[in-house]
Amino acid sequence: xxxxxxxxxxxxxxxxxxxxxxxxxxxxxxxxxxxxxxxxxxxxxxxxxxxxxxxxxxxxxxxxxxxxxxxxxxxxxxxxxxxxxxxxxxxxxxxxxxxxxxxxxxxxxxxxxxxxxxxxxxxxxxxxxxxxxxxxxxxxxxxxxxxxxxxxxxxxxxxxxxxxxxxxxxxxxxxxxxxxxxxxxxxxxxxxxxxxxxxxxxxxxxxxxxxxxxxxxxxxxxxxxxxxxxxxxxxxxxxxxxxxxxxxxxxxxxxxxxxxxxxxxxxxxxxxx
Amino acid sequence: xxxxxxxxxxxxxxxxxxxxxxxxxxxxxxxxxxxxxxxxxxxxxxxxxxxxxxxxxxxxxxxxxxxxxxxxxxxxxxxxxxxxxxxxxxxxxxxxxxxxxxxxxxxxxxxxxxxxxxxxxxxxxxxxxxxxxxxxxxxxxxxxxxxxxxxxxxxxxxxxxxxxxxxxxxxxxxxxxxxxxxxxxxxxxxxxxxxxxxxxxxxxxxxxxxxxxxxxxxxxxxxxxxxxxxxxxxxxxxxxxxxxxxxxxxxxxxxxxxxxxxxxxxxxxxxxx
Numbered sequence: 001x002x003x004x005x006x007x008x009x010x011x012x013x014x015x016x017x018x019x020x021x022x023x024x025x026x027x028x029x030x031x032x033x034x035x036x037x038x039x040x041x042x043x044x045x046x047x048x049x050x051x052x053x054x055x056x057x058x059x060x061x062x063x064x065x066x067x068x069x070x071x072x073x074x075x076x077x078x079x080x081x082x083x084x085x086x087x088x089x090x091x092x093x094x095x096x097x098x099x100x101x102x103x104x105x106x107x108x109x110x111x112x113x114x115x116x117x118x119x120x121x122x123x124x125x126x127x128x129x130x131x132x133x134x135x136x137x138x139x140x141x142x143x144x145x146x147x148x149x150x151x152x153x154x155x156x157x158x159x160x161x162x163x164x165x166x167x168x169x170x171x172x173x174x175x176x177x178x179x180x181x182x183x184x185x186x187x188x189x190x191x192x193x194x195x196x197x198x199x200x201x202x203x204x205x206x207x208x209x210x211x212x213x214x215x216x217x218x219x220x221x222x223x224x225x226x227x228x229x230x231x232x233x234x235x236x237x238x239x240x241x242x243x244x245x246x247x248x249x250x251x252x253x254x255x256x257x258x259x260x261x262x263x264x265x266x267x268x269x270x271x272x273x
Numbered sequence: 274x275x276x277x278x279x280x281x282x283x284x285x286x287x288x289x290x291x292x293x294x295x296x297x298x299x300x301x302x303x304x305x306x307x308x309x310x311x312x313x314x315x316x317x318x319x320x321x322x323x324x325x326x327x328x329x330x331x332x333x334x335x336x337x338x339x340x341x342x343x344x345x346x347x348x349x350x351x352x353x354x355x356x357x358x359x360x361x362x363x364x365x366x367x368x369x370x371x372x373x374x375x376x377x378x379x380x381x382x383x384x385x386x387x388x389x390x391x392x393x394x395x396x397x398x399x400x401x402x403x404x405x406x407x408x409x410x411x412x413x414x415x416x417x418x419x420x421x422x423x424x425x426x427x428x429x430x431x432x433x434x435x436x437x438x439x440x441x442x443x444x445x446x447x448x449x450x451x452x453x454x455x456x457x458x459x460x461x462x463x464x465x466x467x468x469x470x471x472x473x474x475x476x477x478x479x480x481x482x483x484x485x486x487x488x489x490x491x492x493x494x495x496x497x498x499x500x501x502x503x504x505x506x507x508x509x510x511x512x513x514x515x516x517x518x519x520x521x522x523x524x525x526x527x528x529x530x531x532x533x534x535x536x537x538x539x540x541x542x543x544x545x546x
Contacts, residue, residue, distance in 0.1 A: 183490065216489045216490065216492055217456065217489065217490070219489055219494065221492065221494075221525070221527050229508070229511070230506075230508070232506075232530070233503075233505075233506035233507075234506075235502070235503070238502070238530045241530060242530050242531055252494070252529055252531065253529070253530045253531060254494050254527040254528055254529045254530060255527055255528050255530055256525055256526070256527045257505070257511045257514060257515050257526045257527060257528055258515050258525065258526060
């Protein structure tokens with residue numbers, strides 16, 4: 001605990017006297033860094049809403065910021081920054097470097113806000129553990145001068161949980177990027193992201209645990225935890241699911257017979273799903 | 274029956290004295306026309322094996338030809354006719370005019386054989402009913418001068434069955450084109466066609482009725498008749514299927530929750546599946 005308190009002090013020292021923008025998703029890591037910054041200095045947490053996270057996730061991020069007294073702003077990615085047009089067009093094609101492009105777009109917006117509002121630096125919630133994974137988003141943020149104090153001060157996932165506990169910050173449910181539901185090189189559209197979001201919301205009423213509705217070029221493929229597959233051993237339930245997902249715009253509705261499988265760690269950016 | 278016998282006489286008259294190549298798949302229509310031609314005049318039935326039909330289907334076509342005394346040859350589509358390179362490259366990309374391109378390639382090979390071997394004409398098994406459907410393959414054959422005597426003499430599906438019966442020709446099981454398992458614009462490869470073929474062969478041991486294993490860019494999607502879906506209501510059976518299909522090279526294995534649906538008639542070339 002002594003060591004952890006030391007790390008917290010280092011973080012506070014790091015922020016002291018600076019005006020800080022936090023790239024804030026509402027997740028456990030960025031919530032922690034936003035709270036520490038906000039308790040220490042003038043801080044603005046910014047969530048960029050590009051449609052890749054559910055409306056629920058954005059709303060929860062807002063509620064959390066309010067709850068912990070963090071000044072917060074959501075910036076919707078719309079077509080007002082024309083310097084982004086080309087990057088957005090690339091991103092929509094859903095190339096394998098999707099994560100990098102997405103974070104690059106976010107970084108440009110954040111840097112723009114920083115300059116416009118006269119802030120001193122931008123930080124994100126990257127932790128020490130993340131440095132050992134292949135995370136192309138980190139690279140994009142680094143290229144735009146965004147700092148990762150949690151990583152710099154060697155704060156691990158375990159430390160994040162302990163510090164959150166110490167600072168009385170609730171651990172939020174993990175939100176995942178909806179773009180991961182769409183296969184690489186199949187176009188990302190708002191319509192596709194929305195129907196994935198709605199389909200998962202609908203199924204979550206029936207399914208426990210992990211749940212993904214993949215969009216394989218218009219075909220829904222439902223992934224659930226292995227022990228939840230038997231919920232589909234019912235003609236009635238199948239009919240309910242098929243009817244609803246087709247109403248949402250899926251052409252066909254299928255069930256992945258293996259169910260959800262966590263991707264390999266070192267492949268996480270490809271599959272974080 | 275009198276009218277039918279008249280139609281048969283017309284067909285025989287049509288063939289008389291000509292050396293005929295029949296585009297022969299082993300299906301009910303081309304078997305009938307091949308038999309009638311072969312009983313009347315010098316006839317060579319040619320099956321072009323481009324990998325789109327299962328090895329079983331090709332073998333059955335050979336056995337049928339032998340059984341009915343029809344001279345028969347299988348031409349494997351390999352890279353010896355360089356004038357086809359461009360068309361084959363187009364076809365492999367699996368565009369929406371796949372059926373047209375496929376038949377065009379067949380037509381060119383057939384015309385080449387006709388000239389090489391000194392035959393007078395090429396016929397196919399197109400029947401009268403087919404003319405009222407949107408069949409892009411017919412167009413390709415027409416463009417290369419291939420005749421459709423069954424259609425010309427207004428022989429309907431019903432007539433085909435009656436004539437086959439009259440001539441003592443067994444009705445074969447319908448074979449379908451394996452390329453239809455691959456979604457448009459997803460590359461057709463020999464490997465994909467082969468694993469679809471193997472997967473369907475494997476599943477046919479367990480599943481009755483219609484059975485399709487679609488390849489959605491490496492993801493197997495199994496379609497069975499609605500009343501066969503409950504076979505999958507078993508963890509054990511799912512395990513058997515997943516293990517086998519993954520062994521065949523599929524990345525993921527899914528079950529279509531609606532099961533097989535016959536496509537609309539006027540859409541048949543898009544979906545004949």
